[in-house]
Amino acid sequence: MPLVTLDNLTIGFRGPALLDGVSCVVEPRERIGLLGRNGAGKSTLMRLLTGEQTPDHGKLVLSAGARVAELPQDVPRGVEGTVSDIIRQGWPEGREAWQVEAAVDRILDQVGLDADTEFDSLSSGMKRRALLARAIVGEPDLLLLDEPTNHLDIDSITWLEDFLSRWPKALLFVTHDRAFLRRLASRILEIDRGKLFDWTCDYDTFLKRKEQQLAAEEKQNALFDKRLAEEERWIRQGIKARRTRNEGRVRALKEMRVERSERRDKVGKADLKIQEAQRSGRLVAKAEGVSFAYDERVILGDFSTEIMRGDKIGIVGPNGAGKTTLLRVLLGQLAPQAGEVRMGTNVEIAYFDQLRGQLDDDQTVQENVGQGSDSVVIGGQTKHILGYLQDFLFTPERARTQVKFLSGGERNRILLAKLFAKPANVIVLDEPTNDLDAETLEMLEERLVEFTGTLLTVSHDREFLNNVVTSTIVFEPGGVKEYVGGYDDWLRQRKEEGGTAKAAKAAKDTKKEAKDEGKPAPKADQPKLGYNEQRELKSLPAKIEKLESQIAELHTEMADPAFYQQDAKRIADRQKAAADRQAELDSAYARWEVLEGTA
Structure with missing residues (x-):
């Protein structure tokens, strides 16, 4: 039975409807990534699911007894008490009170938090863990996550991924983190221009199919516009006679x-x-x-590096490790307590602040970027500020809106507009990817790769680091170290260093292993396959081959741009068929492994 059913649902505020007659079904235990541009309606859909808002038309139906819980994007204000107090707030009304203590203890063990720690004393990452524990203590049937990786360090993000990969109920999440999407999402829902598209595939497959669908849509629209233009030319020439055919042509126009x-x-x-x-x-x-410390807490100890023109350097580490402090020391804004920092010549810096402290909430977008001027100089040419802001997807109406009314993604685009209005040869970005939609993020990556100057960026976005930086400075337990390449390169080099450290111990064990090689290995008592299991094992390769062939045929059909021009029910049926075949194939492979291991 479906967990959630949306039936011809419509909701809108000012302007076009955010969701316009959409229908969708969410099944138990699904892991769904919800995508869409900033302002497309993702948060609105989540508020509909939690019951905070009601649709203008249509229905949203939860299965009987189903519970929905949400991990909000930001830590709410006014949350006080110990960690166990916070978690108890998520216990559902109507359930037995005696069960709460056992449930809280179990969740505390899962999330690795101390019951008596004050919530206010936790880091931002640990606060998110406590709020996640509050959301899941009542075992909701659907867990909603709104930008769950924002402001988390990489260790916290990987912990969250591991935890959610084991979550047995349904998940629906909004995120800009593409690595997080790839790891968790088995189904993609996309809100685009008021419609809800069900892609029924993983993120990488979605990217390919979306590109094909947009190309098909563009071609279809071009043909329609050409035909419309021809009909408009015909009507302007005047209708020669009042024939039934001509009257029908006018109605069609x-x-x-x-x-x-x-x-x-x-x-x-x-x-x-x-x-x-x-x-x-x-x-x-x-x-x-260079060395620097706050009282007894050491940030840098005897650290040395050279930053050359054209370097693109990522800075990675836990929250509170001192990444922003390192930036300020390297840029000469903070004097080291030992050692020396020497700045090069003709250095012009543009700075992006993760806390958006460069924005005045009471001013409009236009006032924040223009800073008292109606124009900016871009590439040696004067451009009106409203025209410049349209390059960052701000309509004139939106550009005259106060910043306090804007979303996080829009605020980040304002900062980018301010940043790029100023000529610079060194760009410093402190968490630039938070809240940006995928399209804007990809464009930012392209421009930074093309940039011939120097880049310093603090980021926990693993894909962004892999795509942009050429070296990585990492805060590790043993101190601050520098590695060649991006995030994946750092992981590989760290693993190799660990392997080198174990080499000596391995060499000592070589003699013992050589002696033991001559001894026969003890035979383990292994159960043998029964007659029916042997038959099943023989039949599995043919079954797997058949399923793979069916899946390939379905994927070929769905890869055709004309596929998305069909009736919506036909598209949904074929997508469901592909998902069902894939589930059968996964089950067949798993069974084959079990039987092969026993044979």
Whole structure:
């Protein structure tokens, strides 16, 4: 039985409906990634699921007795008490009170928190763990997560991924973290121009199919527009005679005009352009034997590095480790307590602040970026501030809105607009990817890769680091170290270093292993396969081959751009068939492994 059913649901505020006649079914134990541009309606859909909002039309039906819980994007204000007090707040009304203590103890063990710790004393990552524990203590049937990786360090993100991968109930989450999406999502829902598209596939498959669907839509729209233009030329020439055929053609033209007026065109990409200042000197900054501490807490100890023109450096570490402090020391904004930092010549810095402290909430977008001027100079040419902001997807109406009314993604785009309005040869980005939609994030990555100046970025977005940086400075338990390459390169090099450390011990054990090689290994008592199991094992390869062939045929069919021009029910049926075959194939492979291991 479906856990959640949306039936012809519509909701809107000012302007076009955010969700316009959408229908969808969520089944138990599904892991769904919810995608869409900033402002598309993702948070609205979540509020509908939690009951905070009601639809204008249509129905949202939860199965009898189903519970929904949410992990909010930001830590709510006014949350006080010990960790166990916070978790108890999630205990459902109507359940036996005596069960709560056992449930709280079990959840505390799962999330690795101390019951008596005050919530206010926790780091941001640990606060999110406590709020997650509050959300899951009542074992909800559907868990909603809104940007769960925001402001978490990489260790906290990987912990969250591991925890959620074992979660036995349904998940629906919104995230900008593509690595998180790849790890967890087995189904993609996308909100696009008021419609809810069910892609029934993982994230990488979605990217391929989405590109094909957009290409097909663009071609279809171009053909429609060409035909409409031809009909408009015909009507302007005047109708020669009142024939039934001509009257029908006029009615068809009216219908085409209505259809064109109701079309919601695809939202464009932000047109990011980095203004490069005159080249800096070859050396940007050089740190030698630098140390810095806050009281007894050491941030840097005898740290040395050279930053050369064109370097793109990522800085990684736990929350509170001192990454922002390191940036300030390297840029000469904070004097080291030991050692020396030497700045290069002709260095012009543009800074992106993760806390958005550069924005005045009471000013409009236009006032924040223009700073008293109606124009900006871009590439040596003067451009009106409203035209410039349209490159960052702010309409003139939105540009005149106070910042306090904007979403997190829109605030980040304002910071990028301010950042790129100033010529620079060194760009410093402190958590730039939070809240950005995938399209804007990809555009930012492209521009940073093309940038010929120097980049320093603090980020916990693993894919962003892999795509952009050429070296990584990491806060590790043994101190701050520098590695060549991005996040995956750091993991590989760290693993190799661990392997080298174990080499000596392995060498000592070589003699003992050589002696033991001549001894026969003891035979383990293994159960043998029964007659029916032997027959099943023989039949599995043919079954697997058949399923793979069926899945390949379905994927070929869905890869055709014409596939998405069919009736919605036909599309949903074929997508469900592909998902069912894939589940059968996974089960067959798992069974084959079990039987092969026993044979």
